[in-house]
Amino acid sequence: MDDVIERLKNAVINYDIDCVKDIAQEVLEKGIDPIKAIEQGLGEGIKTVGKRFGDGEIFLPELIMGAETMKTAMAVLEPAIPAGSPGRTTAGKVLIGTVLDDIHEIGKNLVATLLSANGFEVVDLGVNVPNEKFIQSVKDAKPNIVALSALMTTTMPHMAEVVKQVSASQGAKTMIGGAPVTEDFAKKIGASGYSGDASGAVTKAKELVKK
Numbered sequence: 164m165d166d167v168i169e170r171l172k173n174a175v176i177n178y179d180i181d182c183v184k185d186i187a188q189e190v191l192e193k194g195i196d197p198i199k200a201i202e203q204g205l206g207e208g209i210k211t212v213g214k215r216f217g218d219g220e221i222f223l224p225e226l227i228m229g230a231e232t233m234k235t236a237m238a239v240l241e242p243a244i245p246a247g248s249p250g251r252t253t254a255g256k257v258l259i260g261t262v263l264d265d266i267h268e269i270g271k272n273l274v275a276t277l278l279s280a281n282g283f284e285v286v287d288l289g290v291n292v293p294n295e296k297f298i299q300s301v302k303d304a305k306p307n308i309v310a311l312s313a314l315m316t317t318t319m320p321h322m323a324e325v326v327k328q329v330s331a332s333q334g335a336k337t338m339i340g341g342a343p344v345t346e347d348f349a350k351k352i353g354a355s356g357y358s359g360d361a362s363g364a365v366t367k368a369k370e371l372v373k374k
């Protein structure tokens with residue numbers, strides 16, 4: 164792995180918020196793909212922090228510091244993600260949000276950024292989105308795809324409810340993701356698509372708009 168990506172990962176693990184911005188700048192100066200740096204550097208770092216939190220080795224303040232460190236670097240790297248060719252027709256419209264009672268936004272934002280960069284029009288409803296808001300927004304915005312993110316096993320059931328209602332109304336295709344979400348769960352609740360990462364979400368979205 165590139166030394167700079169390794170340093171990005173370690174900055175998140177060590178909550179090194181002072182240095183992380185400079186390391187992210189270095190990524191861009193060296194011409195390293197920002198998506199690779201986000202996924203292999205920041206993403207791997209935050210997974211380590213999450214595991215330590217889950218194992219009881221660290222507590223909420225440290226978890227928050229790890230997330231803030233990641234967000235600081237994302238603010239530098241995300242704008243550098245190459246956009247699709249300007250002026251071309253949109254690849255489709257995606258309504259995205261994190262489900263009710265869930266405030267995790269980093270993965271959802273990354274998916275939204277990559278979708279936009281690949282020519283999709285993205286309507287981002289934010290986090291902690293009530294099921295009814297998703298349903299109403301499908302009616303208002305008429306997206307091709309509704310993309311739902313959940314990071315907690317306790318909030319995944321909201322996905323099932325939104326998918327059920329959107330499918331029943333045949334208003335749009337549905338795509339789900341987030342760390343605890345699996346392909347099996349997606350099939351079980353009848354979602355049209357699933358991906359375990361942001362690049363895969365773009366591939367899946369392209370497939371779904373063609374269907």
Ligand code: B12
Binds near residue numbers: 209357
């Ligand atoms: C960062 C983080 C936080 C931050 C969130 C900051 C923010 N602004 O988003 C803070 C500190 C605020 C936080 C709070 C909490 N957290 Co937290 N958090 C995490 C952590 C460490 C990383 C999540 C993350 O950002 N990952 C990086 C991104 C890039 O990855 P990702 O989200 O998985 O997204 C990728 C894919 O999943 C996919 N994807 C994501 N969304 C979508 C959507 C679609 C449509 C598709 C196709 C793909 C896709 O693409 C993304 C890019 O590759 C995880 C641990 C983990 N392993 O996930 C715990 C974790 C999710 N948190 C957890 C918990 C318990 C909490 C708290 C309840 C803690 C507390 N006691 O208060 C609160 C929750 C509050 C709430 N109501 O939501 C638990 C959940 C356990 C469970 N029940 O399932 C975890 C698993 C930690 C653990 N091991 O215990 N958390």
